[in-house]
Amino acid sequence: MSEAYELKAEARERVGKGSAREIRRNGKVPAVIYGDKKAPISITLDYKTLYYKIHGGGFKTTIANIILDGKSIQVLPKDYQLDPVSDKPVHVDFLRVSAKSVVNVHVPIHFLNDELSPGIKRGGVLNIVRHDVELHAPANAIPEAIEIDLTGKVIGDSIHISDVTLPKGVTPVIQDRDFTIATIAAPAVLAAEDETTEAAVESTEAEEKEGE
Numbered sequence: 001m002s003e004a005y006e007l008k009a010e011a012r013e014r015v016g017k018g019s020a021r022e023i024r025r026n027g028k029v030p031a032v033i034y035g036d037k038k039a040p041i042s043i044t045l046d047y048k049t050l051y052y053k054i055h056g057g058g059f060k061t062t063i064a065n066i067i068l069d070g071k072s073i074q075v076l077p078k079d080y081q082l083d084p085v086s087d088k089p090v091h092v093d094f095l096r097v098s099a100k101s102v103v104n105v106h107v108p109i110h111f112l113n114d115e116l117s118p119g120i121k122r123g124g125v126l127n128i129v130r131h132d133v134e135l136h137a138p139a140n141a142i143p144e145a146i147e148i149d150l151t152g153k154v155i156g157d158s159i160h161i162s163d164v165t166l167p168k169g170v171t172p173v174i175q176d177r178d179f180t181i182a183t184i185a186a187p188a189v190l191a192a193e194d195e196t197t198e199a200a201v202e203s204t205e206a207e208e209k210e211g212e
Contacts, residue, residue, distance in 0.1 A: 003062075004062065004063040004064060004065055004074075005053070005062070005064055005065070006064070006065045006066075006067055006072075007045055007046075007049065007050070007053075007064050007065070007066050007067070008045075008046065008049075008066075008067045009031070009043040009044065009045050009066050009067065009068045010028075010043060010044045010068075011041070011042070011043060011068065011069065012030060012042040012043055012044050013042075020090075020091070023044050024047070024090065027046070027047045027048070028044040028045065028046065028047055029044065029045045029046075029047050029050050029089050029090065029091065029092060030042070030043075030044055030090075030091055030092075031043050031044065031045050031091065031092040031093070031094060032091075032092075032093055032094065033066065033073060033075055033094045033095075033096060034093065034094070034095065034096070035095040035096040035097075036096035036097075036098070036101075038096065041068070041073075043066070043068060045092070047088070047089070050089050050092065051088065051089055054080060054082075054089055055087070058144055059077050059080070060076075060077050060078070060105065060106065061105055061106075061107055061108075061142045061143070061144060062076075062077075062142075062144075063075070063076055063097065063139065063140065063142075064076070064077065064094070066094065073096065074096070074097055074098060075094035075095060075096055075097060076094065076095050076097050076101075076103060076105070076139055076142075077092060077093070077094055077095075078093045078094065078095045079092070079093040080092040080093070097139035097140075098139070099139075099140050101138070101139035101140075102136060102137065102138055102139065103136075103137065103138075103139050103142070104134055104135070104136055104173055105134070105135060105137060105142055106132045106133070106134050106135075107132055107133055107134075107135050107137075107142070107143055107144075107145060107146055108131065108132045108145045108146070109128075109130065109131060109132060109133060109145065109146045109147075109148060109181060109182075110145045110146070110147050110148070111126065111128075111148050111150055111182070112147055112148065112149050112150065112151075113149050113150050113151045114126065114150050116150065116151040116152070117150040117151065117152070117153040117154075117184065118152065118153070118154050119153050119154040119155040119156070119157060119184035120150065120153070120184065122155060122187075123187040124154075124155040124184045124185060124186060124187060125184070125185045125186075125187060126150070126182060126183075126184060126185075127182060127183045127184070127185045128181075128182045129179075129180045129181055129182055129183070130179070130180075130181050130182070133146060133161065133164075133172060133181070134172070134173040134174070135166070135170050135171065135172060135173065136170070136171045136172070136173055137167075137169065137170040137171075138169050138170075141167060141168075141169060141170070142170075143166075143167055143170065146164055146166070148163075148164060148181065148182070150184075153184050154184065155184050155185070155186050156183075156184065156186070157183065157184045158180055158182075158183045158184075159180070159181045159182045159183070160178045160179065160180055160181065161174075161178060161179050161181060162178045163181075164181070
């Protein structure tokens, strides 16, 4: 889990599209803190600080301490919107959390040791079905990423959630099936060769039956 960081915020009294546009023109980003059975708080954050946090990776899996009016509010980023052209953050939603909070969060998957996979060495392709997995985890113990070791994986192998060792107290949100995360697929050339070989065998068998 990444270490928590601080974000300095200012209270936002006015809400609405006009107010939000004015906030962005002044180099700030509007945001909301909600949850924990408390009233939502509208705030503004420094644009540059927030931009680097979002694009630096791990933003939605790392606890933040928002400093507002001298008080610290522990939160987890739940959603954010980016400008479709500039990729600048335009709004962020934060969820209040505590040491006892348990949250659902999407955690990225990292694949390791592809150079030690016989299947990939043969030209096999790592077919990634899921780039992240939604997990049920304590807010103070969210894994930065799920690491999957490809050592020894051959063409035709599949990697399921049951193959992954998750930290204590962390479980997949999907419980009704052993879903696939990735497979080692045959390269197009090898697949074509296999199809040609199968066709030749079938043709030979057919000819032998006709000659009987």
